[in-house]
Amino acid sequence: MATGRTHRPATRSRGIPEATVARLPLYLRALTALSERSVPTVSSEELAAAAGVNSAKLRKDFSYLGSYGTRGVGYDVEYLVYQISRELGLTQDWPVVIVGIGNLGAALANYGGFASRGFRVAALIDADPAMAGKPVAGLPVRHTDELESIIRDNGVSIGVIATPAGAAQQVCDRLVAHGVTSILNFAPTVLSVPEGVDVRKVDLSIELQILAFHEQRKAGEESAAPADLAAAGATAADAAASPAARAGADGGRKGPDGDVPAVMPA
Amino acid sequence: MATGRTHRPATRSRGIPEATVARLPLYLRALTALSERSVPTVSSEELAAAAGVNSAKLRKDFSYLGSYGTRGVGYDVEYLVYQISRELGLTQDWPVVIVGIGNLGAALANYGGFASRGFRVAALIDADPAMAGKPVAGLPVRHTDELESIIRDNGVSIGVIATPAGAAQQVCDRLVAHGVTSILNFAPTVLSVPEGVDVRKVDLSIELQILAFHEQRKAGEESAAPADLAAAGATAADAAASPAARAGADGGRKGPDGDVPAVMPA
DNA sequence: CTTTGTGAAGAATTTCACAGCA
DNA sequence: TGCTGTGAAATTCTTCACAAAG
Numbered sequence: 001m002a003t004g005r006t007h008r009p010a011t012r013s014r015g016i017p018e019a020t021v022a023r024l025p026l027y028l029r030a031l032t033a034l035s036e037r038s039v040p041t042v043s044s045e046e047l048a049a050a051a052g053v054n055s056a057k058l059r060k061d062f063s064y065l066g067s068y069g070t071r072g073v074g075y076d077v078e079y080l081v082y083q084i085s086r087e088l089g090l091t092q093d094w095p096v097v098i099v100g101i102g103n104l105g106a107a108l109a110n111y112g113g114f115a116s117r118g119f120r121v122a123a124l125i126d127a128d129p130a131m132a133g134k135p136v137a138g139l140p141v142r143h144t145d146e147l148e149s150i151i152r153d154n155g156v157s158i159g160v161i162a163t164p165a166g167a168a169q170q171v172c173d174r175l176v177a178h179g180v181t182s183i184l185n186f187a188p189t190v191l192s193v194p195e196g197v198d199v200r201k202v203d204l205s206i207e208l209q210i211l212a213f214h215e216q217r218k219a220g221e222e223s224a225a226p227a228d229l230a231a232a233g234a235t236a237a238d239a240a241a242s243p244a245a246r247a248g249a250d251g252g253r254k255g256p257d258g259d260v261p262a263v264m265p266a
Numbered sequence: 267m268a269t270g271r272t273h274r275p276a277t278r279s280r281g282i283p284e285a286t287v288a289r290l291p292l293y294l295r296a297l298t299a300l301s302e303r304s305v306p307t308v309s310s311e312e313l314a315a316a317a318g319v320n321s322a323k324l325r326k327d328f329s330y331l332g333s334y335g336t337r338g339v340g341y342d343v344e345y346l347v348y349q350i351s352r353e354l355g356l357t358q359d360w361p362v363v364i365v366g367i368g369n370l371g372a373a374l375a376n377y378g379g380f381a382s383r384g385f386r387v388a389a390l391i392d393a394d395p396a397m398a399g400k401p402v403a404g405l406p407v408r409h410t411d412e413l414e415s416i417i418r419d420n421g422v423s424i425g426v427i428a429t430p431a432g433a434a435q436q437v438c439d440r441l442v443a444h445g446v447t448s449i450l451n452f453a454p455t456v457l458s459v460p461e462g463v464d465v466r467k468v469d470l471s472i473e474l475q476i477l478a479f480h481e482q483r484k485a486g487e488e489s490a491a492p493a494d495l496a497a498a499g500a501t502a503a504d505a506a507a508s509p510a511a512r513a514g515a516d517g518g519r520k521g522p523d524g525d526v527p528a529v530m531p532a
Numbered sequence: 533c534t535t536t537g538t539g540a541a542g543a544a545t546t547t548c549a550c551a552g553c554a
Numbered sequence: 555t556g557c558t559g560t561g562a563a564a565t566t567c568t569t570c571a572c573a574a575a576g
Contacts, residue, residue, distance in 0.1 A: 020567090044535075045535085070575085072534045072536075073535070088479045092482075103376045117471060117474075119474055182481045203291075210291065211466055212424070213355055215448045284544085309558090310558070325559065336553090337552075338553070338555075338558075
């Protein structure tokens with residue numbers, strides 16, 4: 001952070017909002033399915049339903065790409081598939097390396113979705129010498145020592161990290177040092193990278209925790225009052241929070257109004 | 267989301283914004299690491315750096331939970347770990363089923379991050395009878411027929427779907443029918459669920475496509491980019507494929523900008 | 533008619549910047 | 555003094571609602 005002065009907008013996206021970019025693959029998938037069924041055109045309403053968004057959002061998203069629809073008719077499926085593919089950069093080949101061939105790395109290597117859209121697994125890399133040469137998903141695992149030459153020879157710019165958390169930053173640094181500028185990180189750790197390198201994170205545990213949050217809420221709602229305070233033994237002050245007072249039962253959480261003094265355990 | 271209909275604001279969150287909820291696990295992880303190193307307190311600046319966000323955002327996030335810090339000092343690590351855990355519902359046990367024990371499902375089953383935070387894998391389920399009984403990650407794979415009793419007997423409310431896309435909706439329906447109300451979906455398909463059921467999606471291919479978009483931009487913007495356009499010529503055929511149809515071809519497709527891609531053969 | 537494309541309103545999120553407390 | 559907590563401003567994202575096009 002602290003880009004110091006001018007505060008780079010971060011989203012230098014040439015006009016296309018990040019939120020829209022994140023949905024384009026969704027549209028593309030829905031369109032591909034339609035294409036395979038030889039459906040010639042779709043309305044924004046139909047396509048939105050297939051992609052799980054609402055139609056206004058979809059139309060707005062497409063409006064950033066250009067005017068690719070026909071009023072009164074809808075969108076030409078094939079044409080839109082092409083346009084979105086091009087916008088996403090999928091009309092070219094993207095060699096990818098996967099580093100860390102454990103359970104997850106192997107699963108990723110076997111994942112068909114990789115190859116299906118312009119992504120080609122250029123190599124599987126692991127630090128364990130015992131793994132070297134072993135075939136996984138039809139490719140021989142290469143040793144980390146070869147990382148540089150693999151990246152160079154294949155023109156790899158996207159790397160997937162599926163190592164244990166402890167090794168991730170080191171692997172990341174090496175990838176970046178040798179020219180990789182986009183990283184998909186499966187290790188449960190925050191990677192720091194120089195400016196200009198993109199990192200996306202996929203974190204299992206985080207997703208589950210978010211679900212747990214909502215699940216907990218549901219459980220508390222349906223029954224009576226949330227039994228939140230039950231185990232909050234650490235703070236005696238909290239117990240004093242009168243459920244009455246405040247109009248509207250809010251389960252004891254004090255809310256954004258900062259008048260409750262900080263309570264710290266001894 | 268999906269479900270289309272009812273305009274529920276989706277963010278039913280009792281005051282705490284969805285964006286904040288999504289970051290709490292991140293903070294929790296950073297705090298846990300500090301806790302293991304016996305660090306007693308952290309400032310918002312330090313913690314923010316460890317979590318990969320900026321400090322103002324972190325403080326704002328925490329302000330939704332309450333006033334848990336001490337001005338001039340920072341946050342008590344242990345106390346904050348407890349508060350966030352409680353907020354996320356991690357102080358209780360969440361039995362989880364994983365459906366679809368292929369490469370990915372097996373990798374998930376072996377993933378340590380599951381058990382580490384209140385999540386317990388109650389069962390691994392697969393539709394293939396040949397899998398039944400086979401041990402994966404120390405658990406015997408159970409057949410889909412047992413799904414209902416497994417969910418009931420274990421009080422499972424969270425399900426993980428790691429089946430092929432084609433089976434995902436069906437599996438989802440069965441999970442929901444038997445009481446699961448939160449789903450983590452790894453299958454590349456949009457699930458439709460009744461109101462009240464949360465779905466989160468993890469999609470490999472989508473993440474890569476988003477990276478490709480940014481990667482493409484980098485390459486196009488800086489003329490002095492990595493030489494990965496070597497094989498770009500391959501797209502020529504694709505361009506020709508665009509359906510001539512396009513209703514009378516208005517000539518000037520209005521693209522959002524001087525969108526003159528490098529590789530757009532005439 | 534039907535359906536797109538889009539200004540404008542509205543909501544959510546992020547960032548700023550500083551009052552106020554330890 | 556140092557750092558939190560938070561109104562307010564800025565930014566981003568979503569939704570509305572309707573003119574225009576086919």
